[in-house]
Amino acid sequence: MFSTNSDTSIQQTVTDSLHAAAQSGEHGTESGNLFTQLLHHVYDSNELDLPFIGQVHLPHFAPIQIGDLTIDVSITKHVVFLWAAAILLIILAVTAARKNSKREVPHGFGNLIEVFILFIRDEVVLPNMGKGGIKYLPYLLTTFFFILIMNLAGLVPYGSTSTSNVSVTAALAFIAFIMIQLSAIRAQGIGHYLKHLTGGVHWILWPIMIPIEVLGLFTKPFALMIRLFANMIGGHIVIISLIGLIFVFQSWIIAPIPILFVLGINLLELFVAFLQAYIFTMLTSLFMGLGMQAAHEGGTHNESGH
């Protein structure tokens, strides 16, 4: 009565994973750690839950050993959804591009995509970066749509949000870090960029100032990483915990209340999915803009970036 498709499917998924956990006994005793079992859903895993087919074991590659670092490049659930989001985005964007190139006036789906593009261009890039930011527009558009689709994927039945994995957001933040430094160096020149790291203070203070400034460079993308990851995983944990109440109480009678709450959280998640994609893009654009503007300020230190 109160449930939506996605609610019931999440419930289904949780039930499945609970059964699986109970059967395999991997995650402690059956009654033992419900929270761990619930978190199994938001964790990355080597199995993929598919409708009608059930669990699919994803290929496992032998880890690559580089020095002390072991890199496991196996395809996991989040990699699959990462690719799914990428392929979906390519299909959608290319379709929109085809449609808009043919028509003089955009219509339907092409128009929808264009609304987002216009928003990113006129409300995000131009105010933060000025005219020089236009050449970074493809990067920012890709970031926005990619994150948006990955965020939304978690709201779809059987879906999973890749951005709720800290590794994915770390990679996105790493790319943002590279882009922020690259745009600053391109706008200021390498000499000015390095001079900017000294904070414009007396050279005696450099040993203090330079580590602080370098640290400052990393805090911005670090904040991007944590913000996106925490927001995306937070909503999912809330949803799963609410669903978990049904199992805690061991009763179907209690079900309508958590499901009502889950419906509300789901709607909030829908909003958060858009909001976080926007915030990630907007802040990346802002940080790039700060680095680029520093070039026009004639070396005066800009503290507002921190």
Place this chain on the structure above:
Amino acid sequence: MLSPNPGLIIWTIITFILLLLILKKFAWKPLLEALQKREQTVKDALERAEQTKKDAERILEENRKQFDRAEQEGKRILNESRSLAEKLKDDIVEKANSQSRKMIESAKQEINRDKEAAMVQLRGEIANLAIQAAGKILDESLDEQKHRKLVDSYLKELPKN
């Protein structure tokens, strides 16, 4: 959960870079170009409309001015021709008047001349008649020479008219 998985980081970076390259070439470039083209078209159309409006206003103003000028010209021509006609009329009337006056004058002179001539003739006639009458009365007692003298002197004593 919080321990990053390097494999996933690598996959994400590879996926993102490939996605960026593909989208940049096949999606963002045509989309942004179409957008820019349309914006340019709209801007051009607006500018053209503005220009056309200005032109139309200018032409309207010009037409109005021309109309005013034509009206004034028409008024001026009308006034001119009216005054010309007035003058012409006055001239013609004046000429006619003077001509008629002249004609009357010459007619008067003619009449006077005829009257004079008639008078002279009448005088001669009267003299002859008087002589003949006197001759008949006196039965030619006087010769003609003397009679004439007599009559003439008598006529002289008569008033001129």
